[in-house]
Amino acid sequence: MRLLNRYVISQLSICTLYALLALVSLYSFFDIMGEISHVGDGRYTANKMLYYVLLLIPTHAYELMPLAVLVGALVCLNQMASDSEFTVIRTSGISLASIIGMMLQFGLLFAIIAALLGEYVVPKTGPYAEQYQLHARQNSISAGDSGIWLKQGHDIVNVAEMLPDGSLKNISIYRHDEQFHLTETLHASSAKVDSHAQQGKKSKWHLHQVDQSVLQEHQITVNHLGNLDWHMSINHQLLNILLVAPEQMSILALSTYIKHLKNNHQQTTRYELAWWRKIAYPLACIVMALVALAFTPQQNRGGNMGLKLFYGICLGLLFHFSGRLFGFTSQLYGVPTLIAAFLPTLLFLCLAVYLIRRQEKR
Numbered sequence: 342m343r344l345l346n347r348y349v350i351s352q353l354s355i356c357t358l359y360a361l362l363a364l365v366s367l368y369s370f371f372d373i374m375g376e377i378s379h380v381g382d383g384r385y386t387a388n389k390m391l392y393y394v395l396l397l398i399p400t401h402a403y404e405l406m407p408l409a410v411l412v413g414a415l416v417c418l419n420q421m422a423s424d425s426e427f428t429v430i431r432t433s434g435i436s437l438a439s440i441i442g443m444m445l446q447f448g449l450l451f452a453i454i455a456a457l458l459g460e461y462v463v464p465k466t467g468p469y470a471e472q473y474q475l476h477a478r479q480n481s482i483s484a485g486d487s488g489i490w491l492k493q494g495h496d497i498v499n500v501a502e503m504l505p506d507g508s509l510k511n512i513s514i515y516r517h518d519e520q521f522h523l524t525e526t527l528h529a530s531s532a533k534v535d536s537h538a539q540q541g542k543k544s545k546w547h548l549h550q551v552d553q554s555v556l557q558e559h560q561i562t563v564n565h566l567g568n569l570d571w572h573m574s575i576n577h578q579l580l581n582i583l584l585v586a587p588e589q590m591s592i593l594a595l596s597t598y599i600k601h602l603k604n605n606h607q608q609t610t611r612y613e614l615a616w617w618r619k620i621a622y623p624l625a626c627i628v629m630a631l632v633a634l635a636f637t638p639q640q641n642r643g644g645n646m647g648l649k650l651f652y653g654i655c656l657g658l659l660f661h662f663s664g665r666l667f668g669f670t671s672q673l674y675g676v677p678t679l680i681a682a683f684l685p686t687l688l689f690l691c692l693a694v695y696l697i698r699r700q701e702k703r
Contacts (some may be wrong), residue, residue: 357413414633
């Protein structure tokens with residue numbers, strides 16, 4: 342029994358890894374097609390574009406893991422049924438409960454892999470990829486742990502944080518002369534950017550609680566300016582690099598950021614949804630393993646097998662996109678984030694249980 346268990350799980354895992362490789366390769370191809378038109382912008386060469394696409398692979402692997410589990414398991418189980426291995430397993434006294442146990446172990450293996458990717462790999466590679474691309478395409482912009490740095494004429498600007506509503510926090514402006522000697526600094530606690538500026542024209546930044554320091558030869562003069570309007574030629578959309586996608590944050594980072602947003606009276610629905618999905622998403626790998634079993638014929642029936650494989654893959658795609666759909670409904674119609682995160686997985690679990698029971702009764 343133990344030998345059979347290892348054999349089945351190893352075959353399922355190999356097929357799933359092949360399926361994941363194929364899906365990630367397909368998404369990477371689409372990434373290349375989308376990025377190739379930007380090659381030549383600033384210092385964005387073909388090699389840097391390929392490196393950026395490679396950095397996105399862990400994110401794609403995490404997002405596609407449940408779908409890969411379903412496709413890989415479907416291919417493997419249907420191949421076993423085609424070779425009559427599945428029939429031999431059942432007729433040798435292996436119960437349906439034992440087979441379900443194998444599928445649960447297989448699903449749990451990839452659930453752990455998905456959880457590790459989502460918690461430790463994607464939160465590092467995802468934001469770094471976006472910062473790397475931005476720095477390569479925009480010579481006057483760089484991003485890091487201290488926020489985003491912008492250069493315009495004699496001004497160097499640091500923006501520490503951008504909130505979901507588009508407001509900026511902790512803005513520092515350093516002004517230098519022709520000899521690059523620091524002559525003036527401005528610090529604002531917050532700012533609002535006029536995003537309605539026409540393309541190619543400077544946007545207006547409304548700075549609040551501004552402190553000015555003027556550096557002279559023998560003294561520094563400090564002034565409290567209150568509010569100040571300041572013009573910046575950098576496209577407002579480029580500041581979005583400061584907004585890390587919630588899907589690229591760990592559970593701990595999401596918990597801290599949700600608390601921070603609440604303290605600043607910001608909407609937290611999108612981030613709360615991502616928090617719950619971080620828990621639900623690995624569980625989807627286990628559910629997809631059961632769905633694959635539900636679409637596996639108990640014996641070789643010729644043409645019926647390919648049709649079931651096709652239906653199963655379509656179902657996997659439906660699950661993959663339904664998660665996003667429920668996320669949008671949560672934000673638009675106020676559906677509780679817990680329900681929106683877990684409902685697709687629970688629905689597919691119920692479907693898998695129903696189909697397995699129905700198949701067993703036959």
